[in-house]
Amino acid sequence: MSAPTEVPPLVSRALDLSRRRGFITATRHETGRLLATLAASRTGTLAELGTGCGVGSAWLSSGVAEGARIVSAELDPKLAEAVQDLFSDTPSVEVTSGDWSALERYAPFSLLFVDVRDVKRSVDLVADLMEHGGIAVLDDFTPSYTWPPIYEGRVDVVREQWLTDERFVAVEVMVAPDASVILATRV
Ligand SMILES: C[S@@+](CC[C@H](N)C(=O)[O-])C[C@H]1O[C@@H](n2cnc3c(N)ncnc32)[C@H](O)[C@@H]1O
Structure with missing residues (x-):
């Protein structure tokens, strides 16, 4: 790994919670470091769909500038409650229990980490949530070396849409040999 192996204390606590809950889809370190790096360049409201x-929220909070805040929504009320406890001493992070759409009232976002599968599939939904210049982050892609992008023998139309939509300037970035992320800046 070409990055420090230590992770910020809140990330470590969130990973412990993931282990205790048997939650296997937690954000990996490489994406987390990217989230922290991007968060450090943002002001206003940053958001995460699917806490x-x-x-992810812990990585964002490890980079976020003073004065900016992070809102995140989690559908599973038990998970949301556990994460609210985790961030009880971190006033810059607010975790909402319920559907991601509860966060619409805080839009537009300067950064949006889209980690709910159905929302990832809708460029339209995300475009309406972003401020101009805001960055949407979508993870969990398998790197594709072709155009159009191929996944499991088929054209990956979701990725194709993200990389060609005129409302965004977007790029697929490999964060590890087996993982890529789409960064899409709202124009
Ligand atoms: C890939 S996991 C999120 C991982 C997390 N972002 C992280 O950094 O480790 C997706 C999460 O989205 C939640 N979820 C699914 N549908 C949702 C919805 N409609 N609104 C809010 N959260 C949702 C799931 O319960 C699950 O916890």
Whole structure:
């Protein structure tokens, strides 16, 4: 790994929670470091759709500038409650229990980590949530070396849409040999 192996204390606590809950879809370190790096360049409101056990929010909070805030929504009320506890001493992070759409009232976002599968599939939904210049982050892609992008023998139309939609300037970035992320800046 070409990055420090230590992770910020809140990330470590969120990963512990993931382990205790058997939650296997937590954000991986490479994506987390990217989230922290992008968060450091943002002002205003950053958001995450799909909190899980709080790993993504913890990475965002490790980079976020003073004065900016992070809102995150988790559908599973038990997970949301556990993560609210985790961030009880972190006033810059607010975790909402319920559907991601509860966060619409905080839009537009300067950064949006889209980690709910159905929303990832809708460029239209995300475009309406972003401020101009805001960055949408979508993870969990398998790197594709072709155009159009191929996944499991088929054209990956979701990725194709993200990389060609005129409302965004977007790029697929490999964060590890087996993982890529789409960064899409709203124009
Ligand atoms: C891939 S996991 C999130 C991982 C998390 N972002 C992290 O950094 O570790 C997706 C999460 O989205 C939640 N979810 C699914 N549908 C949702 C919805 N409609 N609104 C909010 N959260 C949702 C799931 O319960 C699950 O915890």
